[in-house]
Amino acid sequence: MTSSTAPTVVHTRAPGKINVFLAVGDLHDDGYHELATAYQAVSLYEDVRARHADGFSVRVTGGPGVDVAGVPTDGTNLAVRAARLLASTTGYRGGVDLHIDKAVPVAGGMGGGSADAAATLLACDALWQTGLSRDDLLHLSAELGADVPFAFAGGTAVGTGRGDELSPALAKGHFQWVLALADFGLSTPTVYRELDEHRRRHHGDISPVRQPVVDTAVLQALRAGDPGMLAEAVHNDLQAPALHLEPGLGDVIELGERNGALAGIVSGSGPTVAFLAPDLDGALELQIALSAARLTVVRATGPVHGARVVAD
Known part of the structure; x- marks a missing residue:
């Protein structure tokens, strides 16, 4: 129409x-x-x-x-x-x-x-x-x-x-994130294949994951708007295969956590590393420290609205 x-x-x-x-x-x-x-x-x-x-x-x-x-x-x-x-x-x-x-x-x-x-x-x-x-x-x-x-x-x-x-x-309030951007990409299918290979290699030590669920501690932390609680609960099954494919990401996570991040986690299939900061001041300090280490970093807050029309 x-x-x-x-x-x-x-x-x-x-x-x-x-x-x-x-x-x-x-x-x-x-x-x-x-x-x-x-x-x-x-x-x-x-x-x-x-x-x-x-x-x-x-x-x-x-x-x-x-x-x-x-x-x-x-x-x-x-x-x-x-x-x-x-x-x-x-x-x-x-x-x-x-x-x-x-x-x-x-x-x-x-x-x-x-x-x-x-x-x-x-x-x-x-x-x-x-x-x-x-x-x-x-x-x-x-x-x-x-x-x-x-x-x-x-x-x-x-x-x-x-x-x-x-x-x-x-989710209560807003969470402060500092994102370390890589100068390379990671293919999502490749990371999933690496996860499958890892599980096959260690099938004797890893129980099959029949029905994955979100940890209740994550939902409680989001409801409370508590970055400290959330830092204790963040988790990504794709992080280990991403680190296996790009070991340098582990150094990035360690650097961020040494400079005040409550937690660092590979975002999705990577290679972006998301650091959770305690507050805005902490995010600014972390951004400065990571930038000084010659990493490309940006700050972001969440949650925000989804797709919407913008008036130019």
């Missing part, structure tokens, strides 16, 4: 995420793992601007410290796939020209591509005036990838299944 008042450009924004807890079940026959994760959306955003076009195209730029050289700009780009999915679902016959400005590290374990897809669904719905509800768009987002629904919803949530079955989680 279109009208004479249809916008010529729509600007949307969606956040990156940190997995403050991630438990990975055994590999299933379909090639996927059962997950139990606690997501927190943080204030690093992907900005998408959508304009009317006959076909589907995307241009990608990056903010400070974000190398976009490896981001595809063809039909494999997740944002282009999101636009095509919405068009085919609603019967829209036109196209869209997308400009993505990235602040979330590429292949950094923080869901930047998923945020692009979530923002694109919202942008194209507004641009094309297809009239879908947020629930409709949330349902569509699950077809694009496990992290896309959370990028759309934002806040703090527990994800189960492949991570796409969301239940909102209460």
Whole structure:
């Protein structure tokens, strides 16, 4: 549905995420793992601007410290796939020209591509005036990838299944994060394969993880808004394989914790390392210390809202 008042450009924004807890079940026959994760959306955003076009195209730029050289700009780009999915679902016959400005590290374990897809669904719905509800768009987002629904919803949530079955989680106040960005990426499938190999190598010592669950201590810490409690409970099953693939990440975690971080954790499949600070002053001091060690670092807070339209 279109009208004479249809916008010529729509600007949307969606956040990156940190997995403050991630438990990975055994590999299933379909090639996927059962997950139990606690997501927190943080204030690093992907900005998408959508304009009317006959076909589907995307241009990608990056903010400070974000190398976009490896981001595809063809039909494999997740944002282009999101636009095509919405068009085919609603019967829209036109196209869209997308400009993505990235602040979330590429292949950094923080869901930047998923945020692009979530923002694109919202942008194209507004641009094309297809009239879908947020629930409709949330349902569509699950077809694009496990992290896309959370990028759309934002806040703090527990994800189960492949991570796409969301239940909102209460979180009091805001948590202060300092993120150490790597100058390389890690492939999510590669990290999962390394986890599977690790479990096969040590099958005699590791019990099978039939049904992963989020530790109640994580949910209690989030509800309390207590960074000290949360630091004691953060966990990521993908951290060990990420460190095996890139041992230098262990040195980064150690450096941050020596300089005041309550905890350091590999975010998702890495290689971004997320440090939880006790407060804003602690985050600023940690940012200075890590920058002095020639690391690329940014500060972020969480939780923040999910995908939304931005008024330029």
